[in-house]
Amino acid sequence: MRKYWTIFKLSWQNSLVYRLNFVMWRVRSVIGFLASYLFWLALTGSNHQIGSYTQTSLLTYIFVAGFLRNLVFSNISYSACAEIASGDLNNFLLKPFSYLKYWFSRDLADKLLNLIFFGGEIILLYLILRPVIVMPLHLLAFLGISLLSGILFFFLSFLVSSFSFWHPEHDGWPLRFLFLMIIDFLSGASIPLDIFPPAIIKVFKIMPFSYLVYYPAQVWLGQAEKEMVGIFLLTGFWLVIFYLLTRLVWRQGLKSYAAYGR
Amino acid sequence: MNLKRYIVYWLKNNSLTLQSLLADRLSSILFIFGKLLRFSFYLGFLFALKLKIKLVTGYNIDQLVVFFLIYNLFDLVGQLFYRGVYWYRADILSGAFDFTLLKPINPLFQVLTSHTDFLDLPQLIIVLACLVIFLPGVSAAEALVFVILSFVSMLLLTAVHIFVAAIGVITTEVDHTIWIFRGLSGMAQVPVDVYSRAVRDFLTFVVPVGIIFTFPAKSLFGLLSVPIITLALFFAFTFYLLSLKFWQYALKKYSSASS
Numbered sequence: 001m002r003k004y005w006t007i008f009k010l011s012w013q014n015s016l017v018y019r020l021n022f023v024m025w026r027v028r029s030v031i032g033f034l035a036s037y038l039f040w041l042a043l044t045g046s047n048h049q050i051g052s053y054t055q056t057s058l059l060t061y062i063f064v065a066g067f068l069r070n071l072v073f074s075n076i077s078y079s080a081c082a083e084i085a086s087g088d089l090n091n092f093l094l095k096p097f098s099y100l101k102y103w104f105s106r107d108l109a110d111k112l113l114n115l116i117f118f119g120g121e122i123i124l125l126y127l128i129l130r131p132v133i134v135m136p137l138h139l140l141a142f143l144g145i146s147l148l149s150g151i152l153f154f155f156l157s158f159l160v161s162s163f164s165f166w167h168p169e170h171d172g173w174p175l176r177f178l179f180l181m182i183i184d185f186l187s188g189a190s191i192p193l194d195i196f197p198p199a200i201i202k203v204f205k206i207m208p209f210s211y212l213v214y215y216p217a218q219v220w221l222g223q224a225e226k227e228m229v230g231i232f233l234l235t236g237f238w239l240v241i242f243y244l245l246t247r248l249v250w251r252q253g254l255k256s257y258a259a260y261g262r
Numbered sequence: 263m264n265l266k267r268y269i270v271y272w273l274k275n276n277s278l279t280l281q282s283l284l285a286d287r288l289s290s291i292l293f294i295f296g297k298l299l300r301f302s303f304y305l306g307f308l309f310a311l312k313l314k315i316k317l318v319t320g321y322n323i324d325q326l327v328v329f330f331l332i333y334n335l336f337d338l339v340g341q342l343f344y345r346g347v348y349w350y351r352a353d354i355l356s357g358a359f360d361f362t363l364l365k366p367i368n369p370l371f372q373v374l375t376s377h378t379d380f381l382d383l384p385q386l387i388i389v390l391a392c393l394v395i396f397l398p399g400v401s402a403a404e405a406l407v408f409v410i411l412s413f414v415s416m417l418l419l420t421a422v423h424i425f426v427a428a429i430g431v432i433t434t435e436v437d438h439t440i441w442i443f444r445g446l447s448g449m450a451q452v453p454v455d456v457y458s459r460a461v462r463d464f465l466t467f468v469v470p471v472g473i474i475f476t477f478p479a480k481s482l483f484g485l486l487s488v489p490i491i492t493l494a495l496f497f498a499f500t501f502y503l504l505s506l507k508f509w510q511y512a513l514k515k516y517s518s519a520s521s
Contacts, residue, residue, distance in 0.1 A: 024438030031445040038449065042456035047315040167288060174292035181296040185303040196310045 081172030165253030188214025
């Protein structure tokens, strides 16, 4: 356990070495949040009710989605696909630790760093924008489901990285690009999924992506009181499925790994 | 300036780019699929919105669709021709930019056009087809204004990419700068009029995504007056000249580090 704690600390220090890079990343993050917030503010300004959302609940959704983006989506483990593609994975296979746990430790450091900065930014934005925010009825349940979502995202993302074993071109970026496009929309990070017609919502709901942002946000808003247990169970179900799938694909990938580029 | 030399350079460079894209078809398909998904998701969202609301700050959803399509049109054209800016950071870091400076071709031209993103072409074709379907009847005068404002948009897009390239030379930071611009330009997927006055002014005169994306779409609905069009032209030329000045300044700061 101590070695992963050391990796966590080193990863934290590494992020802080490239300060300009990190600050620019945070600027991007704030602009993304502001763009989304101002869009929905404009939309709800001229329409007091959009579907089941009032202005207050919709803007709360955007704030909560902003938090979840930082908690769930913050990751540095996307670099694994480049390491596999370049053959740098060799360096790690020789070391006495689990590659999966190595990236998980680094992701935790990245999430914590991003959350700390997001905390400061969100307080500042709250003081400037002064929105009316719905407070959660079940804060612990929200935090619990958010943590599960973060772990689910890790396995999903790692699975995508593993694709580099078979297609190392562009450092594995093509599938990740597609993954990011899907995640951004189908997770509900940009748009609450229940804005769509019921038939489409049904399709969204059976996919694992909606458990990353949409459902945790519904838990915060108190709009999932009856579904709460189901949400936890299904998030757990997808987590186990993708954990097993990641392990399986990783083992298969290692068998076909030829360390191209080394 | 020897125009023929530039055309030959551009054609040669981009035929090589096209060959590399064709050589790795799976990657190209994944990229194209991702781009089309993003486009269709947002378009689907606008149609879903049509079932819930009628107007957004005076615009109906069909008009918002046209604004979204025009946004995509210029965003894609900008990326299609100036994708090179996304790629040249490594040259600055390694000092390989020295070789760009030594060639008998304007270095700015090389940086901007070194890579044409042919993967944007399928989406561009779809956007144009959608525009034909969704565009209301446009008068000859409105079409003429649209052409003028398209020129303004291209001039401003060129200037923005020059600014990003210049910042890259000075700070070695390119990726985040261009993505910050992309983040801000994403706000112009809807007309910038929907935002508050302060945000609207910022998006029009500081980071001019309002002029680049919203103005051409507004011209199609006959919503722009002659003084506004003149102002847009004046602003675009000034912005472009400033970007060139800034590029010259940045070149003087280039230290050829790591070379």
